[in-house]
Amino acid sequence: MEQMNEDSIPTLLESATKSLISDERTGMRALELLPKHLFIPLFTTAIKCRQKNMLKEIVKSWPFQCLHIGSLNIDDSAYDLLEALVDGLQVHSEQNLSSGGPKLRVLDLRSIRDCEITCYYRAQNASCFHSCVYSQNSILTVEESQNSDRCIELSASETENVSSRHTIELIVNISFRCGSRIRQFIQFLKKKIQQSSGHLHLCCRKLHINSMCVHTRKVLFLQPACINSLDMNQVHLMDLTNLFPRLIHLHRLRLIALPFQYCEGRNFQLFLAWLGKLDSLQDLCLSFFYLTGHLDRLLSVLQSQLDSLSLPSCNLSHRDVTVLSQSAQLNHITQLNLSDNNLFQGSYHSFQILLQRASRTLQHLEIRNCQITDSIFSAILSNLSHCSELRVFCFSFNPISMRALKAFLQKITACMKLQRVVYPIPLDCYEEENFHTTINNQKLNEVQAQVKLMLQVAKREDMYWSIFTD
Structure with a gap:
């Protein structure tokens, strides 16, 4: 058995x-x-x-x-x-x-x-x-209002107690995406709110909108004061500021722009004014925005210290990297993603300063596909190794050789808090040493075996190295 x-x-x-x-x-x-x-x-x-x-x-x-x-x-x-x-x-x-x-x-x-x-x-x-702590319809707000009223008119206490006890909060995360079932569920929630005669408070904490043009009107029944995380795909800045003028308690903001959206003109000015009101913002991610030459304006309006800043595919210039390296945000940042930008068009000096400024707090760094060559990688390696809190480092899709990769591994194994590294396929594994040719799988297997052996010799089997992101 x-x-x-x-x-x-x-x-x-x-x-x-x-x-x-x-x-x-x-x-x-x-x-x-x-x-x-x-x-x-x-x-x-x-x-x-x-x-x-x-x-x-x-x-x-x-x-x-x-x-x-x-x-x-x-x-x-x-x-x-x-x-x-x-x-x-x-x-x-x-x-x-x-x-x-x-x-x-x-x-x-x-x-x-x-x-x-x-x-x-x-x-x-x-x-x-x-x-909920923000909405006027939350239990906390209703009770505070009633307690204040009791001090003025004690005879109304019984009625006020009934009103307070009638209030119920329904806390949800909502994602507007394709599919009839999610649309039915949202309609169900709207109906329940209408039937409650104001006694049911729908508190949406996280809001994800997949396509702004499709779902613009559907979000209007939500109370923006409750939302602390907003994730929007294919967004136009004008739609964002028009739809959410009172969305001021955000902790997390992630926006993926419509194609070819430039950060200039009146819409960008309105967006910066709106962004400047978010005094609780901790996590900011902007993808596919053409921020070239405007990063200083964006950083200058931020009212809070960010924990996480992600600017992938934002066409950042060398001047933008210099601006970021001088920003006070680097004194507190724990996560930084600058992937898919040509960060080293002029020189690597500004990026070295950036790493020095963030070395005491930075835990997660992504610089995928940033045209990092052997010489650049060698120049910033010392600064990387001094990031004492670094736990995750991703630099895949950069044109470096196996020689540079080995030098990095030998140096970085001394960083005991580093647990995860996502590295590029070395140029040695390509048939013609560029990203547009066939990969030699035998050479790639040899690289992976060498990486594994070097980690064992350094007694860092706890450090996980992989070629592609999950």
Whole structure:
């Protein structure tokens, strides 16, 4: 008899919850008598077994103030489960006014690693850790307003308490992309908001828009104050500033431009004025914008210190690299991506200064396809090795030789925090030593074997080297 893996053996609690949800009618009746602490494993089991009706009833009877998908393994396309959870919300229901303990006021449909299903056991008397803090319709804002009113008119306290307890927050991440199912889900959310008479606050934290021209009108029902991450593809700066004039609490902004979009004229000025209002911005990525000669204007309007700056395919000039090397942003930057730019048109001196300025904080550096030759790589190697916090370095698709690669490996293995290197196929592996000819696979295998052996000799097997990005 084959021995069963211990991890595959269900616990007594798992067996009990599966048995309970297998009979929906019995399970739903049991919710009225179920102890609080058993709701969490029951909810987890219902998610795993995709029990939509049971999930709806669990949400209706949820005994805690918040419920999070958290780290549960639920596919982003499982809209039937998400709709069942939202359907279970008791918006402006008398159940929310019962005295039997805290009732659900925050439903969080986002997948977040290491997020607990409820905050109840960490802080029984505090608000949910993930509750909205910006919107005028959030629970926190409503309660603060009501507390202020109580100081003026104590006789209205009972009515105000009812209003506060009626407010429910639904936290989501929304991606506008192709597909009828996502469009149905968004329409479902809009309908629930309309039916709630203002008692359901939809709080969208992350917004992804794949094509601005297709989805412009669909985002208008969202409250921009809640959005802290915006990811847009094929965007025109004019559409961005017109659509989101009040989107001021962004932590993360990633924009991929429409083809041939130049950063000049009135639209660029409006964009810079809009960008200058984002005083919480930490992560900025602009791709395929023609920023040549304008990086100084962009950096000058930033109100906060960035953790991450990505400017791939932005046609950066040597002057732009010089401007960046002098920017105060380099004193704090942890991630920098300057890929697909010819950074060394004039000289490599400015880039050396850039690495010196960022050496104490830089953890992730990407300079793919930047026309880095052996002589340039040799000149900046010493500066690279002094980046004491560097963990990830990607310099693939640059024309360097195996000799330069070996010199780099021998130097960089002393950087003990460096764990991941993505390197280019050396010119020695091409039939005619350029990127436009056939690769000699035998030579490539020899290169990979040499890299592996050198890492073993340096006792750095913990450092992972690869040719292509994932």
